[in-house]
Structure formats: C-alpha cells, structure tokens
Amino acid sequence: MANALPYKPKPGEIPTQPGVYRFRDAEGRVLYVGKAKNLRARLSNYFAPLHTLHERTRRMVTTATSVEWTVVGSDVESLQLEYMWIQEFSPPFNVRYKDDKSYPYMAITLADEAPRVIVTRNRRIPGARYFGPYPKIWAVHDTIDLMIKVFPIRTCSDASYKKAMATGRPCFPGQIGRCGGPCSMKVTVEEHRAIVDDFVAFMSGGDARFTRELTARMREASAAMDYESAAVYRDRLQAIDAVLSRSALVLPSDTDADLFGIAEDELSAAVQHFVVRGGRVRGVRATTIDKELDISGADLVDQVLQRTYGGAGAGEIPRQVLVPELPGDAADLEEWLQERRGKRVSIQVAQRGAKADLLRTATINAQQALMLHKTRRTSDYTSRTKALTDLQLAIGLDEAPLRIECYDVSHLSGTNVVASMVVFEDGLPRKDQYRSFGVPETTDDTDSLYQVLMRRLAHVDRDDPAEVVGAEVVAAEVVAAEVVEAVEAVEVAAAVEAEAVEVVEAVEEPVVTERKRPRFAYRPQLLVVDGGAPQVAAAARALEDSGHTEIALCGIAKRLEEIWLPGEEYPVILPRTSEALYLLQRLRDEAHRFAITHQRKRRKRDITTVLGEVPGLGDARTKALLKHFGSVAALSRASAEEITALPGIGPKLAAAIEQRLANR
DSSP: OOSTTOOOOOOOOOOOSSSOOOOOOOOEEEEEEEEESHHHHHHHHTTTGGGGHHHHHHHHHOOOOEEEEEESSSHHHHHHHHHHHHHHHTTTTTTTEEEEEEEEEEEEEETTTSSSSSESSSSOOOOOEEOOOSSSSHHHHHHHHHHHHHOOBSSSSSHHHHHHHSSSSHHHHEEEEEEEEGTTTTTTHHHHHHHHHHHHHHHTTTTTHHHHHHHHHHHHHHHHTOHHHHHHHHHHHHHHHHHHHHHBBBBBBBBEEEEEEEESSEEEEEEEEEEEEEEEEEEEEEEEOOOOOOOOOHHHHHHHHHHHHHOOOOGSSSEEESSSOOOTTHHHHHHHHHHHHHHEEEEEEEOOOHHHHHHHHHHHHHHHHHHHHHHHHHHHHHHHHHHHHHHHHHHOSOOOEEEEEEEEEEETTTEEEEEEEEEEETTOOGGGGOOOEOOOOOHHHHHHHHHHHHHHHHTTTTTTTTEESSSOOOOOOOOSSSOOOOOEEEHHHTTTTOOOOOOOOOOOOOOOOOEEETTTOOSSSSEEEEEHHHHHHHHHHHHHTOTTTEEEEEEEETTTTTEEOTOOOSSSSTTTTTTHHHHHHHHHHHHHHHHHEEEEEEHHHHHHHHHHTTTTTTHHHHHHHHHHHHHHHHHHHSHHHHHHTTTOOOHHHHHHHHHHHTTT
16 A cells, blocks of 8 residues: 555645635546534645544545635635535545434414424424424424413414415314414404414523413403303413423523533434423434544534534524533634624533533433444344344355354453453344353453463364253352363263363343253354454464364454454454444443443452451451542551541451452
8 A cells, every 4th residue: 555645735735724625436427525613734634644644534535536725815714615615525534414204393384474483304394493302293283282372373274274374264273172273364464474473482592481371361360250250261371381391401591502412432423402492301302423434523513503403493402502522623613603693692611500401311321322333233033134234245255144253351450361252143142152261360451362362262163062051150160170161971071171161151130940051162253352453463373272263353453443364464344334343343342331331249258258368357447448538559558657547447357358358
C-alpha cells in the first residue's frame, strides 16, 4: 500500500479559511462531507502517512480519488452548507441515522384558513406545527379528545369543511360536538383562529395562564350564580388537569429545553431526545446511528444537533439545549440556532440538579436502546444465518461456524487472573456451556490466554461418547490433579488426565435434577479471542502445540473493531452494517462480561477469606472496613493507627489486621 495518496493537494493549494470539503470516489459519488474552521489544517490530517490513520479513515481516503472544498464567509455558514450537503448526498462515510420507528405526532395545520388538529406521521405538512412524538397513537387521540373540550378547534376533514362552508350546513363532527371550527357554524374564522392560537400556546407550555384564567372565570360565574357557565369552566379545568397529568412536571414550569442522552460504541450510537416544554416532557424521540469513521463524542453531539434542528422551524427550537458533552464549535452552533429561532439559544452540559438527573435518565434510555439495537439482529433467525454466512466468507472458512467459542482474560492489576469461555451455537448463546478458568501464575494476558486454550484444547481429543451425568458443577476451584466430569465407567474415570482446571457453570439457577448435557470435548468450528495480533498469535501457538490447527481462529480488537487472522499483516475490516461484525461484537462483549463477573466473585471471596482469618474480626467489622477504605488494597496500605480510627476497631485488632495483610 502506497504511503501517499495520488490526489493529495500540493502544498499551499488548500486555503486556511473556514469551509466545507467533500471526498469523492472514481464515479464522482460523494463519500464524506465535513466542515472546518481552517481547511488546510483539517485536511492535512487526512493526508498524514496512511499507517497513522484510523483504520476506517484509511479506508475512506483510499476509496476516494479526489477532494474538493468550498470556502465560506464564517463558521456558521460552514455549518449550514455541511448540513445541506449531507442531506443532499447522503455520504456513506458520514454518520447515518435510523429512527427506531415512525412516531405519531399531533399536528396543527396553521397554513389552512381554518387550522385543524390531526394525528400524523408525516413531518412535511407545509406550515404545520407539530407536538410530540408520542409513544402510542392512542395517546395522541386521547390528548386531542381532552384538548378539544378546552379549545374547540376543527377536527373534520378538508372535504367536510369545504362542503359545510359551501352549503351552510354544519359538518357531521360539528353536529355531534366533535368539531369546533367555522364549519360547525358556531364561530367565525377569526374567532376560530384565536382559539387555535390558544391551543398552540397551551401545548407549547403556557398551561399556567390558562389554568388561572379558567379558574377566575369559574369563580366569577359561580359568584354571579351562572352555574351552567361555571360547570363548563369546571369541565375545561378537569380536561386541562387530565392532559397535564399525562406528563409530570420534571423541571421548573418556565423551562423550555431539549435534552439529548447519548450512548455509543465503536460502530453505533443511540440518541434519546427528550422534548421539555413548560417543565414537562412533551415528547421523546429515539434514534440509532451507524458510525463509519472514528468520531469523538463532541463531534457526534455536533452531528446530532445539526440533524435535529437543520429542518426545524423556529417554534421547534427551545431556549436551552442540554447535551452530555459540548461540541468544539458550540458557540457557532448557538449562533446558527439563534438565527433559525430568532431568539437566544444556549447549549450546555447539565452538571447538577433536576436537569442533570433528567439527562441521566435520557442517557440510561439511550444505553438500553443501544443494547437492544445490537442484540435485535442476533435474535432474528434470518440475521443469524446471514451473520454466520458473512463470517464464513470474511475469514475464509469452508463452512459456516455453527459452534463458536470466545475467550477473554480479566484481572485486577495482575492479580486474581481469570479467563472466560462463552459458547454460541447457531448464533445464539449456550449459557449452560460457559466456562471460567483460574490462572494461578502468568506473565501477561497472552501467556494467560495460551495456558487457558491449552487446558481447554486438551479435552477436544476426548471423542468417546461418555457424557456428564447428574452434573451440578458449582463455582468451586478445582486445583486438584484432574477434572471430574463424569463417573460413567471405571475405565473412563481412570483415563482422565491430571490437570489443574477450574470449571464454572454459567447457569443462573442451580441444577438440582440429574440430566445429560454435551461433553466439554465438543469441537468448535471457530475460536475467537478478545484482542489483536499478539492475542491471536498466542492462541495460534496453543492450537499448534495442542495439534488442533484444523480449528479456525480470529481475534476482534476493541478499539478499532477490526478482525485479526493468524499470520496476517493487516486486519480484516468488516462493513459497519455487517451482521458478522455484530455477532463477533456480541461474542466479545459476552465473554468480557462473564470474565469480569467471575473475577469479581473471586476477588470478593478472597477478601472475605483473608480478613476472616483475623481473630476477632467478624462479618460486620469486615464490611465496615471495606466500606471505609474501599478495597483490601487500600486497607493494606493503611497503618494500624488509621485502622484504629474506625469505630469498633481497637489497637490490638488493628495490629492483627495490619500484620495479616502484610503477610498476604
């Protein structure tokens, strides 16, 4: 691979002004659009030596055959031009947005002579004002039913409205009290427009004013003994209360803000957009994003805000935008939003208080959405089949790997080293076949991985039909001379080789009945290790030393999400939408989770064992010590005087604790 790109501009050709740039391929298709305050400084990053670039950036610049740029007058203009070009060209290397679903909205058709309220999923009605989105369509209908009791505006179709206005006969919804437009023959067009304005103002967060006004009118009517009017105002107040009860007051009543909770990994991100008006959450929008190039959290926030407000009207932009991280050009974004809104807009990171709590809630929802987005594909049979087929082609297998084992190593600063083995069959996890291994002595992660694979591969040779019977294998260390899997016959038990293996069943509930299950000797078609070239090399050495080179091997490196094969100089880069990549990610994440869980259990057990050997130190004092110092490591660095400062610990006991931890 050449280390310089043939289309690299000559020195001094690229201007230093702000602008927007486009990379194109040989067919002229726009691959990527970006903006820069200084075009020369920004583009020079793409033309650095290829081996220094992020893997996906390298793939983009080597796919491209040309780069062009447009100078603009200000940073705000570059924002506008970048947004326009991304919408026009849909570049494959820019982040790609996918709404989880098409949400229903409440829309007010303000461009009509007599605006009406409708439920729609169409966000492109000219002149319409939207409220929502709503999670369920029945929720929109219920809200409209309540709202037209307070603000009786038009609900009938355009055809009914035209017919009623032409004939002078009320429309059918108007006859049954379901439409309050001019077509009901109860109000004029001007009076109806005023009611529509009140409807929009209420939905925009001005609920306190209407509550006060209706309350005052009800009291005046009651004092004047006009009880029929008072009853009408009472019913309207009850309708308002019913609408407000559907969205709790989460922030001060004068707060108009949009909150963006974001969760991301190397390939994807999930965004939860909370729309807060008048202190109440008026709508929630969920979006998932596919990332192609390496993009920072700040740049991702920048892209999300551009996409959200690029096509928004002035009434849809709030006074405050709360994000988890400020983009680098926050000031330019604020200016851009202020121009669109016509009023001041601030972009902030919520640090404390109710806003920070609500932002955390949005972030938690985003994390759950991201997890669902990643696992949804693997739960679908068609997706699983495609994932296995794609994986077969990507790493050059003769057949699809129906049984895959993935390994990860976990430790705490070199101590309590454990490894995990997770098993996927036909693209689904087989938790009853998960295993954990203890690694008593090791030099590094590659050595740990080699030891674990040698121990596991030793059992692949046992192809006899013996099966484990009555197997409840609990999480107890077996540092003995053999692993007792079954006693089906004396000959089989005598043939078990001496070996130190710790076997931990990954079952959520203990198995209390006798049953049969597949042997640990079941042969995998593919081994996956968490890591890059060094980890793959260690695993390949274990396969060779154990005589099982027929088993395929690959590694997945977390930072770049690249696939490493034994003996290859460069990794395999799978497309970001590849089902095979999602499957490998889930394998890696599951192996990491299982290893961490077991390592924490080991550490907790070791802590209890060490402190439990100190005479006079019971469970209550052990918990108090760990809560005060945070960990055994911190406790072991503490002096006897510092330990004595804890209530209930005397000098003699503190000295015993210090001595025991020093001899640990």
